[in-house]
Amino acid sequence: MGLQEDLIAALDADRVVTGADELRRHGTDEGWHPPAAPDFVVYPRDTEEAARVVRVCKAHAAPIVPFGAGTSLEGHVAALRGGVCVDTGLMNQILRLSVPDMDVTVQAGVTRRQLDQRLRPEGVFFSVDPGADASLGGMVATGASGTTSVRYGTMRENVLSLTVVTADGEIVRTRSRARKSSAGYDLTRLLIGSEGTLALITEITLRVQPTPESMTAAACAFGTLDAAVDTVIEVLAHALPVARIELLDEVQIDAVNRHFDLQLHVAPTLLLEFHGTPAETEAQAKDVQAIAGGHGALGFDWAADEAERRRLWHARHGAYEAGRALRPGCEAFTTDACVPISNLAACIKETKADLDASGLIAPILGHVGDGNFHLTILVDPTDESELRRARALNDRLVRRAIAYDGTCTGEHGVGYGKIPFVELEHGPAALAMMRAVKAALDPAGLFNPGKVLGPLPD
Incomplete structure (x- = not known):
């Protein structure tokens, strides 16, 4: 047949x-x-x-x-x-939840919001929040992160075990549910971020967190991007356990103000959130406010209540749509990079100058607590000149990030769009090791060919 x-x-x-x-x-x-x-x-x-x-x-x-x-x-x-x-859309069952063990097992097609609705009545939540209502399998495959990663970690820290199908059609469970193990190779971490090139992910066991007693949020504007980033560096140096600390430049703030009818100060801005008991969140917020004041903060505007907190983060998660609305009819050329936090201010400053010189519109936002930032470059799809400038801007951004000892992608993944930068970042010997793993696990090259490493050499 x-x-x-x-x-x-x-x-x-x-x-x-x-x-x-x-x-x-x-x-x-x-x-x-x-x-x-x-x-x-x-x-x-x-x-x-x-x-x-x-x-x-x-x-x-x-x-x-x-x-x-x-x-x-x-x-x-x-x-x-x-x-x-x-x-995996029909693989959408939440198979098991253990609140005592603080873990949950789901099929790969379960989406982030679907899981959140199931967990919320139990007083727990899954912390990785990329904004989009992505599938959990896709989030594992791309090694996703999001706004809360500064406190709770990325998918790599929150996936306990996987069930996958190998290239031979065998079903493999990568790890038990025990919280630690030194038995054998770490197949789970190998497959997180593999982008469907090594095996087919079908089930995932995830770590969940207790829902905080108190959550408060604030927006803090600054005169410069440098001042905002320097505030983040000092907050982290003081080991203050902020749950979210996001940076939006003045272009992105203007976009979310227009799109979501907000009144945020149009300036480089940190959006912050604090989790804990009421006393803990109050103390954390006061400490951060004092640090921000030392860097010339223009204000520290609190979300008045839970509805206002949700509205603020709804606007942050809608930043992509808000940015696109700045130029109706455009297409969004979206990219990301990540650098050590000590190099973040310089990398963003140079990127901002490069962007201004290009003549393109591109709001900047980032999960600055872990050194990750994004550009949404708005281009006219019928204008080849703009497309060339956008590609060149992206190329310079990635090379700049790698030169600052960073990575070509903090969370979007490689796909086939960033293959040219993988060897630049890792070097030929490391790339050869990755190709050896690919050849061993998928010798016929059937899983998502042409992604991450490009074609296998003859």
């Missing part, structure tokens, strides 16, 4: 899709890179069905491209060699 017939036998006809619109959607993410449609989209419901799909693909030498919510930004879901897109 052919590939399509074997896929239907592994699942059923209704869950093997070939419609042009569905194929196009599954080859497209939210980034600026050209899409590429798969030949088929399949919808397994559980790990065993996913394993059957992988075995069929292996038998037909068909590429396998995992798909979660399609919110990635560097071309991760583009089917560069066609093949089979494995959509």
Whole structure:
């Protein structure tokens, strides 16, 4: 039988899709890179069905491209060699929750907001918050982080174990639920951030956190970006346990003010949040306010109540849409970089000067507590000159970050958009090690080919 017939036998006809619109959607993410449609989209419901799909693909030498919510930004879901897109949307069950153990096991298609709704009544929450309602499988695959990572860590710190399907169609659990283990290689961390190139993630066991008794938020404006970043550095040096500390430049603040009807001071601004008991959050906030004052803060505006706190963070999470609204009809060329916190002020300052010289509009925001910042470059898709300038600006940003001992991507991942920078960042010997791992785990190169490392050498 052919590939399509074997896929239907592994699942059923209704869950093997070939419609042009569905194929196009599954080859497209939210980034600026050209899409590429798969030949088929399949919808397994559980790990065993996913394993059957992988075995069929292996038998037909068909590429396998995992798909979660399609919110990635560097071309991760583009089917560069066609093949089979494995959509995890029907793998959306929360399988087990243990509040005493502070962990939860979910299928890969469960989304961040779906998990939050299940956890909230139990008095716990999952801390990694990238803004988009991404799937948990996709968040594992890209090594996602977000606004709370400065306190609670990224996906690497919050994934306890994975269930995956290997290139041979075998089902593997990478680790037990024990909080620590020194037994064998750390397969879990190997697969986090692998972007679907080593195995197909089907189930995830995650660490959860107790919901804080008190959460307070504030916005603090500064005269310069340097002053805002210097405040962050001093806050971290004093080991103040801020839960969120986000930087928005004046362009981004203007955008969220317009889009969400806010009245924030149009200046480089830190958005802060504090978690703990009422006494703890009050003490943390006073300490941060004093540090900010020492760096010339223009004000420290408190969110008056829970509704105002949520409104502030809703605006932060909507910064992408707000930025795009500054130039209707534009496309967003989104990129990110991450540097050691001591180099952050210099890197952002040089990037800002480079941006001003380019003549492009690009709001800057970042999870500055861990040195990560983003540009949303707004370009006219019909203007080739703007596209060239945007690509050149992105290239200089990435090279600048790497020169500052940073990385080409703090959380978006490599996809196929940032492949040219992987060797620059890691060096040829490290890249050869990565390719050796890829060749060992996926010798036929079927898992998400053309991503992260580019084609395997002959």
